[in-house]
Amino acid sequence: MLTEYLKTLGLTEKETNIVLALAELGVQPASAIARRTGLDRVTTYKNLHKLAEEGFVRVYFRDAVQCFGLESMDVIEGKLRERTQQAQTMLEKFPTADPTLGIQMKSV
Secondary structure (H helix, E strand, C coil), rough: HHHHHHHCCCCCCCHHHHHHHHHHHEEEEEHHHHHHHHCCCCHHHHHHHHHCCCCCEEEEECCCCCEEEEHHHHHHHHHHHHHHHHHHHHHHHHCCHHHHHCCCCCCC
C-alpha cells in the first residue's frame, strides 16, 4: 500500500524502491541501500539527495559516514493531504479553467 501512496505523490520507481528499502532497513549508508534496491551507488546517491530535498529522507552522519533514513511517515501523510487539497482546489476551479473551449460545464 505504501507503494501506491508514494506513486500518488509522484515518486519514481527508483525513489519508491529507495523509500521502501529505508522503511525496512532504517538508517543506512547509500551502499547498503544500493545493494537492497539493486541500483548503482551513483544513482542511489542522486535519488537519496532528491528525496532529502523533498523532505522524505533525512541525512545522518555516523562515524563520518553519510547515512540516510526516512524522515517519518507523518511527512508522507502530510504530502498526501497537500495533494488532496490541491486536487480539490483544482476541481472547484475546473469549470472555469478554459472558457475558450466553448464547452458549457455543469457544476459538480
